[in-house]
Amino acid sequence: MKRSWFVGGLIVSIGTIATLLAVMYLLPLDLTERSPVQPLAFSHKVHAGDNGIHCLYCHRYAPKSTVAGIPAVADCRSCHLFIAPDKPEVKKLIAYWDKGEGIPWIRVNNVPDHVYFPHMMHIRARIDCGICHGKVATMERISRTASLKMGWCLDCHRQHKASIDCWTCHL
Numbered sequence: 001m002k003r004s005w006f007v008g009g010l011i012v013s014i015g016t017i018a019t020l021l022a023v024m025y026l027l028p029l030d031l032t033e034r035s036p037v038q039p040l041a042f043s044h045k046v047h048a049g050d051n052g053i054h055c056l057y058c059h060r061y062a063p064k065s066t067v068a069g070i071p072a073v074a075d076c077r078s079c080h081l082f083i084a085p086d087k088p089e090v091k092k093l094i095a096y097w098d099k100g101e102g103i104p105w106i107r108v109n110n111v112p113d114h115v116y117f118p119h120m121m122h123i124r125a126r127i128d129c130g131i132c133h134g135k136v137a138t139m140e141r142i143s144r145t146a147s148l149k150m151g152w153c154l155d156c157h158r159q160h161k162a163s164i165d166c167w168t169c170h171l
């Protein structure tokens with residue numbers, strides 16, 4: 001009698017754990033930070049929005065490389081030697097330059113190492129940055145707007161009749 005209670009309990013617990021795991025797998029849980037606090041308060045609204053600086057002025061590799069590229073401190077400095085040099089966050093920027101250090105920006109959009117994502121193929125297919133990255137020119141602090149999950153890639157590839165073969169994205 002005791003033994004059957006024990007077996008019953010065991011089956012119930014295993015069942016519960018299995019269901020929990022299945023639910024965790026099926027739900028598109030997205031627990032990574034979408035808008036982390038950056039080491040320096042760089043505003044896309046001020047640069048790309050208010051002052052109309054083009055995305056490709058800073059992210060200049062996007063049309064020709066897999067990565068879009070983040071501008072180096074030297075690129076920031078070339079404007080900020082003259083523009084707003086007395087603002088505290090700009091002084092912070094010059095301090096990085098003086099120390100010869102890069103700004104340790106926290107990465108916001110990321111796919112795992114086993115996934116191949118080429119920016120240039122998408123720019124050449126005339127997909128606007130905003131379709132994947134949202135209204136960046138209105139963001140004080142950059143925020144990830146897409147899940148970047150496999151289903152997200154596949155949905156759009158199906159729409160555009162782009163390849164959905166596994167080896168397109170998994171090398």
Ligand code: HEC
Nearest residue numbers: 042047048053054055058105107108109129133136137142
């Ligand atoms: C004056 C230079 C500059 C301009 C112009 C600019 N960016 Fe950026 N961008 C940066 C810097 C610096 C970072 C890294 C710091 C941060 O995340 O805010 C960044 C980060 C990003 C990121 C997040 C990178 C990551 O870690 O995933 C995206 C997406 C992005 N920019 C898109 C755009 C788009 C779209 C435009 C045009 C609407 C644009 N940027 C215009 C300098 C610029």
Ligand code: HEC
Nearest residue numbers: 041042046047051053071075076079083084087089090093
């Ligand atoms: C093409 C010129 C240009 C480049 C390149 C540029 N900026 Fe700026 N930045 C501006 C302008 C214009 C303003 C607005 C100044 C103002 O409102 O007085 C500004 C404002 C700022 C501010 C002050 C925002 C505030 O109001 O407190 C910071 C901080 C800043 N930029 C950081 C950066 C960083 C970091 C980079 C490099 C990734 C960079 N900038 C590259 C033109 C530039």
Ligand code: HEC
Nearest residue numbers: 055059062067068069070109110111117122127128129132
């Ligand atoms: C089809 C969707 C898509 C489009 C269009 C797109 N991106 Fe991205 N972007 C991504 C994905 C996905 C990542 C993460 C890639 C990785 O981790 O390798 C990313 C990462 C980035 C990053 C951070 C790392 C890097 O590549 O340097 C920046 C900056 C960026 N994008 C800017 C841009 C800009 C600017 C444009 C438009 C010229 C653009 N992106 C167009 C999907 C897109």
Ligand code: HEC
Nearest residue numbers: 116117118121125131148152153156157160162163168169
């Ligand atoms: C908004 C639509 C859209 C999204 C989202 C998108 N793609 Fe694409 N992708 C395209 C289009 C359109 C092409 C171009 C197809 C062509 O030129 O034949 C393309 C091309 C590619 C190629 C090159 C295919 C080839 O035949 O060489 C790769 C690799 C790729 N995408 C990976 C990804 C990955 C990985 C993601 C998700 C992280 C993603 N894409 C998200 C629309 C998208």
Ligand code: HEC
Nearest residue numbers: 111112115148149150151153154157163164165166168169
């Ligand atoms: C258009 C791009 C694209 C194509 C095509 C694609 N994948 Fe993926 N795949 C991704 C991305 C992005 C991720 C990482 C994000 C995630 O886990 O959803 C991923 C993740 C995975 C993972 C790991 C899941 C995990 O938990 O990390 C497996 C396994 C996988 N893909 C298998 C496949 C198989 C099998 C095919 C072919 C039927 C395929 N993929 C086709 C983009 C793609």
